[in-house]
Amino acid sequence: MGKDAKGGGKGKGKQAGGSEDGGAKGKGKAGKAADGLGTCTYVKARHILCEKQGxxxxxxxxxxxxxxxxxxxxPPAEFAKIAAEYSECPSAKKGGDLGWFPRGKMAGPFQEVAFNTVVGATSPPFKSTHGYHIILSEGRKN
Structure with missing residues (x-):
């Protein structure tokens, strides 16, 4: 699965301006479209969830x-250590790993941040209906 997110035939098609992805990119933000932000179908992420903002x-x-x-x-391994220490989500046992999830599975702000955080980047803390989160984006694919 990780190979699909980083390259392979699909990745080369995007660079060449394939019609499916080209149309979606044209509707996105010019600077971020090349990263696939907002246009991918799946995201791989880790997160930290806490009830209290402090x-x-x-x-x-x-x-x-x-x-x-x-x-x-x-680094994902370091994020995982901090998730295991701080997160109040059951995923804390797996270093906050949520695996791959499709657009539409996560609610509101969580989905918005997850699908708009650049791969390898960590989001600042944000609030959702479940509490406060930090997301580490690990991959994206269509």
């Missing part, structure tokens, strides 16, 4: 102190 801010500060303040991307 706790999610603590987790985000750890990410900032370790990587984000230096402009680095948080």
């Amino acid at each position: 706790k999610i801010n603590e987790a985000y500060k750890k990410l900032q102190d370790g990587w984000l303040s230096n402009g680095d991307k948080v």
Whole structure:
């Protein structure tokens, strides 16, 4: 599955301007369309979920102190450690791993952030109906 998200025949078709993807990209934001933001069908992500804003801010500060303040991307293994320590979601046992999920499966703000975070990037904390989240985007595919 990971190979599809990074390259292969489908990836080359996008670069060549295939008609299916070209139409979707034309409707997206010019700078972000090349990344497939907002146009992909599936996202692979990890997350941290906390009921209280203070706790999610603590987790985000750890990410900032370790990587984000230096402009680095948080390695998935390190994000997983912080998710296991801070997240109140059952996925914490798996380092916050949500696996691949399709557009439409997650509700409101969570889906919006998940599908608009660049692969490898970590979202700032945000609120949903379930609490406060931080998302690490690990992949996207159609």
